[in-house]
Amino acid sequence: xxxxxxxxxxxxxxxxxxxxxxxxxxxxxxxxxxxxxxxxxxxxxxxxxxxxxxxxxxxxxxxxxxxxxxx
Amino acid sequence: xxxxxxxxxxxxxxxxxxxxxxxxxxxxxxxxxxxxxxxxxxxxxxxxxxxxxxxxxxxxxxxxxxxxxxxxxxxxxxxxxxxxxxxxxxxxxxxxxxxxxxxxxxxxxxxxxxxxxxxxxxxxxxxxxxxxxxxxxxxxxxxxxxxxxxxxxxxxxxxxxxxxxxxxxxxxxxxxxxxxxxxxxxxxxxxxxxxxxxxxxxxxxxxxxxxxxxxxxxxxxxxxxxxxxxxxxxxxxxxxxxxxxxxxxxxxxxx
Numbered sequence: 001x002x003x004x005x006x007x008x009x010x011x012x013x014x015x016x017x018x019x020x021x022x023x024x025x026x027x028x029x030x031x032x033x034x035x036x037x038x039x040x041x042x043x044x045x046x047x048x049x050x051x052x053x054x055x056x057x058x059x060x061x062x063x064x065x066x067x068x069x070x071x
Numbered sequence: 072x073x074x075x076x077x078x079x080x081x082x083x084x085x086x087x088x089x090x091x092x093x094x095x096x097x098x099x100x101x102x103x104x105x106x107x108x109x110x111x112x113x114x115x116x117x118x119x120x121x122x123x124x125x126x127x128x129x130x131x132x133x134x135x136x137x138x139x140x141x142x143x144x145x146x147x148x149x150x151x152x153x154x155x156x157x158x159x160x161x162x163x164x165x166x167x168x169x170x171x172x173x174x175x176x177x178x179x180x181x182x183x184x185x186x187x188x189x190x191x192x193x194x195x196x197x198x199x200x201x202x203x204x205x206x207x208x209x210x211x212x213x214x215x216x217x218x219x220x221x222x223x224x225x226x227x228x229x230x231x232x233x234x235x236x237x238x239x240x241x242x243x244x245x246x247x248x249x250x251x252x253x254x255x256x257x258x259x260x261x262x263x264x265x266x267x268x269x270x271x272x273x274x275x276x277x278x279x280x281x282x283x284x285x286x287x288x289x290x291x292x293x294x295x296x297x298x299x300x301x302x303x304x305x306x307x308x309x310x311x312x313x314x315x316x317x318x319x320x321x322x323x324x325x326x
Contacts, residue, residue, distance in 0.1 A: 012112075015215070019104055026097050029090055056101055063094050064157040 023055055030059035039068045074180055078188030086196055095158055095196060099204030102150055106143040107211040110134055136212050136219035137291035143208040144231050144287050147201070148267070152238055156260045159193050159242045161252035163320075168250065173325040182320040186247065190313060193239050201232055220292050227290030233302060234282040237309045238263050244316040247323070279305040 030051045034040065040047055047066050050058045086092040109116070114131050134142070163186070166172040176185060205228050212219060241262055245255035266280030274281070277297065282305050285295045 015108060015211070019101060019108075022097050022101055026094060026101075029093060033090060056098065059094065060098055060154060060157075063090065064154075064160075067089075 026056070026059045027051060030062050033067070034062060037067055040066050041068050042066070075184040075188055078175075078180065078184060079191050082188055082192030083195070086192060091158060092196055092199075095154070096200040096203040098154060099147075099151065099200040100207040101204075102146055103143050103204035103206075103208035104211050106146050106208055107139045107215055110139050110142065111215040133216060135291075136217045137223065139212050139216055140205075140208060140219055140224060140227065140290040141287040143205065144227065144283065144290065147204070147231065147235070148283050151201075151204075151235075152260060152263055155197060155235065155239060156242050156256040156263075159239060160246060160256035160259075162189055162193060162243060163246040163316075164250055164252050164255060167323070167325060170326060176325060182323075183317045186243070186313075186317050186320045190240065190243055190316075193243060194236055197235055197239050198232055201235055202228070205231075219290070223290055223292040227286045230282060230286035230289055230298070230302065233305055233309075234279065234286065237279050237282070237305050237312070240309045240312040240316075244312045244319070247316045247319045277301055277304055279308050 031048065034044060034047055034051065037044075047062050051062050052058070054061070083092070111133060114133075117131070163172070166175075172185070176182065209219070209224060238259060242255060242259040245258040246252065249255050249258065263280075266278055267283060268280075269276065269278065270280035270284060277300055279301070281297065281301045285298050285301060288295050289298070
């Protein structure tokens with residue numbers, strides 16, 4: 001089998017670890033902002049589900065359209 | 072000038088407080104880093120995911136470093152532009168709607184410097200995010216695929232950054248013209264999409280939409296003879312959009 005990239009599991013983990021870390025930070029920031037927000041567009045539990053289960057896009061959606069209050 | 076600097080600082084503080092200055096770079100880093108990783112592991116992904124008949128051999132050449140960076144740029148051309156437009160769609164209109172703008176403009180602050188401070192902060196944030204994201208893409212490309220020509224990468228970065236700046240300026244212009252933030256995002260994305268489509272339909276008409284393609288070529292170390300002219304046109308169009316936004320701010324009746 002001709003393959004240029006052999007699936008070395010530890011290498012894959014090394015490559016993806018920083019990205020998972022960044023995604024995790026994004027998720028935590030979004031959740032903290034959600035808990036501290038006075039008002040959101042739609043129920044908070046819905047946003048919590050969106051943030052946790054849709055990676056990358058979920059937190060972004062919350063940041064751009066989820067928050068209603070301007071401080 | 073001094074007032075303008077104070078306003079810019081206010082905008083930067085605002086971006087930090089609303090976490091925009093944190094999540095925008097992070098999302099750009101994720102977008103940028105994904106591309107080299109998926110290109111590198113694509114043969115494996117296909118082997119494991121597809122229900123291929125036994126013994127079928129898939130041969131996909133791993134693309135060159137320059138090609139991967141060009142693919143990263145096209146990733147920024149779709150998802151990146153969408154996120155940028157959504158992030159800045161309400162920068163002016165929602166401040167006007169909520170009355171924050173009237174509150175600021177009661178003080179001896181010109182409307183031009185009000186707009187220019189927002190523009191400067193938006194550009195700063197976008198260039199920072201794009202630098203972080205493209206840097207991440209570059210890093211993973213060197214790690215997994217190979218080292219591209221550094222001069223070509225920097226050139227492509229600058230060219231694409233100008234295209235992003237143009238779209239950000241359009242978003243702010245529409246944000247000052249239209250009352251609804253969603254309308255501003257839609258209008259600026261629509262304009263960018265029309266220009267991008269026009270660049271493939273009419274490759275000889277010189278307009279900002281060509282810039283994304285030129286940047287992708289530059290990353291692969293292929294110089295385009297039209298590059299200088301298109302850069303000048305895009306810079307002029309960006310400046311024009313900023314002037315129009317200033318004028319629309321001046322004529323605006325605040326609530």
